[in-house]
Amino acid sequence: MHQELLYRIALTAAPNIGAVQAKILVDHFGSAENIFKAKKDYLENIQGIGTARAKNIKSFEDFTAVEAEIEFIEKYKIQTLFLTDVEYPKRLLNCYDAPTMLYYRGTADLNNSKVISIIGTRNNTEYGRQITEQLVSDLQSFKAIIVSGLAYGIDTIAHKAALHNNLQTVGVLAHGLDKIYPRLHLSLAKQMTMYGGLLTEFPKGTLPDKHNFPRRNRIVAGMADATIVIETAFKGGSIITAELANGYNRDVFAFPGRINDAKSAGCNHLIKNNKAILLNNAEELIEWLGWKEKKAKRKHQKELFITLTGDEQILVDLLKEKDTIHIDELHIKSGLNSSSVAAALLNLEFENVINPLPGKVYKLV
Secondary structure (H helix, E strand, O other), X not given: OHHXXXXXXXXXXXXXXXXXXHHHHHHHHOOHHHHHHOOHHHHHOOOOOHHHHHHHHHOOOOHHHHHHXXXXXXXXXXXXXEOOOOOOXXXXXXXXOOOOEEEEEEOOOOOOOOEEEEEOOOOOOHHHHHHXXXXXXXXXXXXXXXXXXXXXXXXXXXXXXXXXXXXXXXXXXXXXXXXXXXXXXXXXXXHHXXXXXXXXXXXXXXXXXXXXXXXXHHHHHHOOOEEEEOOOOOOOHHHHHHHHHHHOOOEEEEOOOOOOOHHHHHHHHHHHOOOOEEOXXXXXXXXXXXXXXXXXXXXXXXXXXXXXXXXXXXXXXXXXXXXXXXXXXXXXXXXXXXXXHXXXXXXXXXXXXXXXXXXXXXXXX
């Protein structure tokens, strides 16, 4: 495994090999080691790679830095999550630019059935604080994992509220795990590694430079079922994260604010332009995401009277395992492509075998 880990880290360090290109290569070769051992002319003929990127892979020599990274990982018991690993956050796999490698210190299951991201301004008002704390408190019984960016303001309030309510919380970082930024949050970060976690795609030595934060934000948006914007100005990282979540076909919610309050202007803008669902309380979120406890299952006799296609049967079998299931989970567990899943779900709905619920969630009739 050491050899494969060596090549996995090298893949993230090779010049001009971004997340999109790495995913193409991993899908093609199956492992990082196979990528580096492939012939240059074979690599350059893969669509999306080309001559320059093939050359960068074959000429990569900075394995000393890679070995140093592995030493750091082993010393601090950091978990590495590669695209093909079972523990890799499955929701991210549906994002076209999913991080090739993630570094993780924590105890939370990143594939928990309920994961939400809470984001907002670094300069919150008392209104924003109260909304965040109440929302997290009301989600306590659902054991949701609360994701945010460990920044000042709403992020910190969300993380602390989660810990206070015995909910696991994960902070996504814009730098390596060898530091905590802001430094003031070191104590909070230590608590989170014991009841939640810290997650980043950046190796040690990476500074919290400005251009790293949008990359961090895409993880916050992509690894959750929904993104909730508490309070934000018209411009800023929260707006970027909300836009990313929309691009990933995730649900986005926003709490409205006063029309003359600059720190609510971003939320009001998202709602006005149908980029976020107006949210008043946790009850609405729970209803939308289909988290309410269901009554005892009824027998699914309907399917006895119809003939299912192969794809439909696969989805029905998955739906039998749980009361409700999100379309992303159906896509991942079924192994079917997105168009096949959509077509099969539509037919099952017409046949009255399944019921669609808010938030792209489905259940058997």
